[in-house]
Amino acid sequence: EVQLVQxxxxxxQPGGSLRLSCTASGFTFDDYxxxxxxxxxxxGLEWVSLINWDGDNTFYRDSVKGRxxxxxxxxxNSLYLxxxxxxxxxxxxxxxxxxxxxxxxxLDYWGQGTLVTVSS
Amino acid sequence: xxxxxxxPATLSLSPGDRATLSCRASQTISNYLAWYQQKPGQxxxxxxxxxxxxxxxxxxxxxxxxxxxxxxxxxxxxxPEDFAVYYCQHRxxxxxxxGPGTNVEIK
Numbered sequence: 001e002v003q004l005v006q007x008x009x010x011x012x013q014p015g016g017s018l019r020l021s022c023t024a025s026g027f028t029f030d031d032y033x034x035x036x037x038x039x040x041x042x043x044g045l046e047w048v049s050l051i052n053w054d055g056d057n058t059f060y061r062d063s064v065k066g067r068x069x070x071x072x073x074x075x076x077n078s079l080y081l082x083x084x085x086x087x088x089x090x091x092x093x094x095x096x097x098x099x100x101x102x103x104x105x106x107l108d109y110w111g112q113g114t115l116v117t118v119s120s
Numbered sequence: 121x122x123x124x125x126x127x128p129a130t131l132s133l134s135p136g137d138r139a140t141l142s143c144r145a146s147q148t149i150s151n152y153l154a155w156y157q158q159k160p161g162q163x164x165x166x167x168x169x170x171x172x173x174x175x176x177x178x179x180x181x182x183x184x185x186x187x188x189x190x191x192x193x194x195x196x197x198x199x200p201e202d203f204a205v206y207y208c209q210h211r212x213x214x215x216x217x218x219g220p221g222t223n224v225e226i227k
Contacts, residue, residue: 035216037164045156045164045207047216061215095163100175105211106154108175110163 002026002109004096009114016086016118022079022096022111030054030074033099035107036081038092038116048094049081050104059104064090086118122146124208124219132227139195141222143186143208151187152211156218159204167206168193198224 008020022034036048049070050059058070069082079096093115097107123146133139143153151171156164166175168184171191181196195202203226208219 044221045158045209045218047209047218050216059214100166100169103211104216105152106166106169106209107156107164108166110165113163 002098004098004109004111006094006096006111006114009094009116011117011119012086013120014087014118017082017084018086018116020081020083020094020096020114020116024077024079024098027098027109029072029077031102033102033104034070034072034079035097035099035104036070036079037095037097037107037110038090039095039113040089040092043092046092050099051079052104053102083116086116088118090116091118092116121215122149122210122212122217124210124217126206126208126219126222128222129220130223130225132225133198134227135198135200137198137227139193139198139202139224141193141195141206141224143191143193143219145189145191145210148188149210149212153184153186153191154209154211155182155184155193156207156209157202157204158207158221164207195224 051070067085071080093113096111098109100106100108125144127142155168158164172184205221
């Protein structure tokens, strides 16, 4: 059974940093690209970032470029999102998600989400 | 950035009804579109990818069609568990984007 277990959310002041983690099981982690998607309270889904299977290629939405870093440790079956210079508009439930294959196209399994609140 | 527009924003139907949801892309995206279902308090679930392929375990009452800029998700006969929000998502270029969602609610 595919499982993605997330941790690392919380409350942080504007300008602060936070690291999200996502630990995978039930599939061969290093065969798949992985995504981060967020959802502001009461709003829709917003794709944030993608990392390919070996970490050599990463992609970000413009609003987080230069502030967020996606990474993975295939030896630990883990995905990370290092967030810095956080803004109130980054407040959201953050989901990690497994890609359907290695191409970064679609998201077929999702974590439970972790809430990030940016507020003073 | 490709913008996806979904209509209607809300669809009020009864169990057993047929649901037809629309997603329109701001530029042609071939058949590179997925549909997701999200229930309150839950993570999204992939229903359809590449416009018409059902994901693993998705019931046959869900079907997708379309290409270019216009796409449709059809639920042939609504079950009580199908009342949820549905999002479309494209895979053409960066960033990947989602539509704003269609809320299928019980009439």
